[in-house]
Amino acid sequence: MTTVDLPLLPLGRGVDLTSERGVECPGDLPPASDPALVERARAAKDTLGERVFVLGHHYQRDEVIQFADVTGDSFKLARDAAGRPEAEYIVFCGVHFMAESADILTGPHQKVVLPDLSAGCSMADMAVLSQVEDAWDALAEAGVQDAVVPVTYMNSSADIKAFCGRNGGIVCTSSNAEMALEWAFDQKAHLDGGGKVLFFPDQHLGRNTAVLKMGLTLDDCVVWDPQKPNGGLTTQQLADATMILWKGHCSVHGRFTPEVVDKLRATVPGIQILVHPECTHEVVLKADLVGSTEFIIKTIEAAPAGSSWAIGTELNLVKRLANDHPDKNIVFLEKNVCYCSTMNRIDLPHLVWALESLVKGMVVNQIDVDDETERHALVALQRMLDLPGKSHRD
Numbered sequence: 551m552t553t554v555d556l557p558l559l560p561l562g563r564g565v566d567l568t569s570e571r572g573v574e575c576p577g578d579l580p581p582a583s584d585p586a587l588v589e590r591a592r593a594a595k596d597t598l599g600e601r602v603f604v605l606g607h608h609y610q611r612d613e614v615i616q617f618a619d620v621t622g623d624s625f626k627l628a629r630d631a632a633g634r635p636e637a638e639y640i641v642f643c644g645v646h647f648m649a650e651s652a653d654i655l656t657g658p659h660q661k662v663v664l665p666d667l668s669a670g671c672s673m674a675d676m677a678v679l680s681q682v683e684d685a686w687d688a689l690a691e692a693g694v695q696d697a698v699v700p701v702t703y704m705n706s707s708a709d710i711k712a713f714c715g716r717n718g719g720i721v722c723t724s725s726n727a728e729m730a731l732e733w734a735f736d737q738k739a740h741l742d743g744g745g746k747v748l749f750f751p752d753q754h755l756g757r758n759t760a761v762l763k764m765g766l767t768l769d770d771c772v773v774w775d776p777q778k779p780n781g782g783l784t785t786q787q788l789a790d791a792t793m794i795l796w797k798g799h800c801s802v803h804g805r806f807t808p809e810v811v812d813k814l815r816a817t818v819p820g821i822q823i824l825v826h827p828e829c830t831h832e833v834v835l836k837a838d839l840v841g842s843t844e845f846i847i848k849t850i851e852a853a854p855a856g857s858s859w860a861i862g863t864e865l866n867l868v869k870r871l872a873n874d875h876p877d878k879n880i881v882f883l884e885k886n887v888c889y890c891s892t893m894n895r896i897d898l899p900h901l902v903w904a905l906e907s908l909v910k911g912m913v914v915n916q917i918d919v920d921d922e923t924e925r926h927a928l929v930a931l932q933r934m935l936d937l938p939g940k941s942h943r944d
């Protein structure tokens with residue numbers, strides 16, 4: 551087994567252009583203190599007009615989100631990117647895997663720009679292609695590979711999505727994981743004893759969906775540890791399992807704890823707990839509602855004035871919801887600050903630099919997935935986009 555790739559390499563300069571990991575952001579950025587940044591961003595956007603389409607993920611900073619033509623969760627943004635063939639430039643204010651997906655879903659005449667290339671995702675880095683291929687080979691050796699459908703969370707690199715495309719698998723997001731799992735199990739419904747899913751990189755989304763939405767038990771799930779020989783599992787465990795969960799997680803959502811949920815319930819009468827499915831199973835079990843960032847926003851919008859909510863997701867979004875709904879009592883489900891550091895790397899100086907460069911005819915920080923990877927990744931992404939519409943609760 552070749553598990554030489556270390557996840558979570560330090561983010562910084564000149565590390566690895568082909569992965570989610572941090573890389574150098576070349577170019578002279580305007581200083582963050584420049585009071586004219588807002589005007590400069592507006593002017594550059596106005597000059598570019600319809601040629602540019604700016605997408606903003608819900609975890610982006612306010613200073614950036616104000617310039618987004620559309621905001622959304624990762625599923626909605628993938629759909630929105632695919633729905634704008636006339637835009638020459640897609641400026642993606644989000645993280646690397648989202649920009650890659652936008653590049654795959656847009657036409658060859660369109661260029662996708664990520665304002666800071668070091669905006670990666672530590673969870674996406676927890677499954678690298680060589681590790682996934684090792685796991686796939688091990689499943690063959692265990693005699694179970696024919697029963698397995700690979701399902702990757704959107705939060706994965708393009709080559710992992712391509713792996714799924716090549717091997718009969720699918721991509722899912724936090725808003726359609728249940729439908730994607732149903733699709734995956736349907737592919738093997740003809741087999742005696744049904745099929746299995748290899749789910750990566752987020753064990754929590756996989757477990758929460760399997761147990762709370764699909765009616766599987768915790769005993770039906772095993773965790774594949776890419777750092778251990780044979781994933782740390784016996785052939786019998788692989789044969790018995792229905793869900794093989796990759797040992798990956800989100801460092802932001804992993805911080806929420808059941809203890810804080812208990813404390814809030816004890817101190818704030820009627821408080822409702824609303825969390826993202828990347829939270830641990832223990833936290834999700836104690837929550838009232840679970841869903842994607844888009845689901846979280848729609849839930850708060852529909853909530854009655856005076857209602858109380860503790861939200862377990864990234865802090866930029868929770869702060870924005872609290873500011874936008876002063877008639878509701880909205881708190882963060884954690885005492886400590888909990889931003890996604892890589893999402894936060896997209897700031898106004900980087901956005902201004904990217905937009906002004908486009909005005910000058912220079913495409914900076916282009917995300918360009920190679921044709922072969924793109925072809926196979928598109929198969930898995932398209933299977934997701936073809937899932938029945940009710941999978942996305944918007």
Ligand code: 13P
Nearest residue numbers: 623624723724842843844
């Ligand atoms: P959504 O799929 O809800 O947009 O979440 C993406 C993400 O990165 C959550 O950590």
Ligand code: SF4
Nearest residue numbers: 671672673800802890
């Ligand atoms: Fe990745 Fe977590 Fe940040 Fe989402 S919040 S981009 S999963 S590190």
